[in-house]
Amino acid sequence: MLSSTKLLEFASNYGIPVWALDGAIAIVFAVVLFAICAISVIINVYLLRKISADFQLRYGPMHVGWHGSLQLFADAIKLLTKEDIFPSNADRWIFRLAPVVTFVPAYLGFLVLPIGHGIVIQDLNVGLLYILAIPAIGVAGIIMAGFGSYNKYAIIGSLRSAAQMVSYEVPRALSIIGIVMIAGSAKLSSIVGAQHVWYIILQPIAFVVFLVSTLAEINSTPFDLPETESELVNGYYTEYSGMRFMFFFFAEYVALFAAATLTTVLFLGGWHGPGPEYLGPIWFTIKTFAMIWVIMWIKWTLPRFRIDQVMDLGWKVLLPLALINVLITGLVMMII
């Protein structure tokens, strides 16, 4: 994004190789991106607590800071000073590495996300495939957490989570194919650029399939079987404490944020909105938080599914629907 001619000139004047310049800029971007992720997690957790409190006629956090706005900072400090417990039965290395393997792919997904006209870190030609494939590696971390903990709750939670994420991967990706057909590109910025009419209007079936399978991907209610508090304690991260627990938590909210941003890019017109072009990122943020609000609304309204219902919905309803959507899109495009 920033490999402008001026910088390249500067580099060649001082004898700095291009790859070193690229790497240095990439480090800055990576740290900035992490900061954005952290801020989004702080806002999302605060919103989650307040919205859930509203839905249940409570106040939510009120004591730390104005209307509890500093509650999460207090929680972070608490988690930072908590003891990092390794259960004596746990497989030490798998147990240690699991939070890293879960968190890093979730964070890497943002690499290709365009938030404004031309504002994107790396605009890959296969950006759409990348953003579907890389965060999916997080499943490996969840399975590692389950197996490494040597705990029955953790292992059941991780297997359920893996089965669910794997099943909903298919309808989620197939629902996007209609969009790729209309936009004629798998590059995220071109997909947004082609959206003169929002794709939620042109592809309503795809939107429903995508939203439902996204909810399953990020383990949000009604698909929160991997961590059903009432039966599995805390699911795959039952044995974790302190900072490692925090990174699982972090990965979950980064995934929620990533899901909302991807929905915005694919269906809600990305940075498009009234007003001049430099307002793009603001429109993008507004749409993203509207999407997060919808996800939380669903989360606090619906009860949890049973595992057989989850599997049935994925394979017998959403997958055929996604394929029919591809068919309809193709037919309509042939006729027009």
Next chain:
Amino acid sequence: MVSEIIYFSVFTIVGVAIVAIAIGLARILSTRKPTKAKLETYECGNLNVTGDPRIQFKIHYYIFALLLVLFDVEMIFVFPWAVVFKALGLFAFVEMLVFIAILLLGLYYAWRKGVLKWT
């Protein structure tokens, strides 16, 4: 292309480094008093762990993983087709219909065989 690879690797390294730094910081700041009871595996109500958690789990998990592989490979094929769909026209559309129909036949077979049923 090179720039993309550099960015991807740098982002991966920075991501791992941030997690490592945070966990290292927590190690300095946190208390460490492991006792035998604290390091026990968490279980409902029992002081001693009963049985082995690494049991043989349901065969269904494998079947769903196999189905995922099948349909994911299909997706990798459909994506490039969708990108150039406008230019290819009717012939490509019919071709893809045949391809998807064969796959749907497979799904129908799995469905009738009852492997999609979670018992």
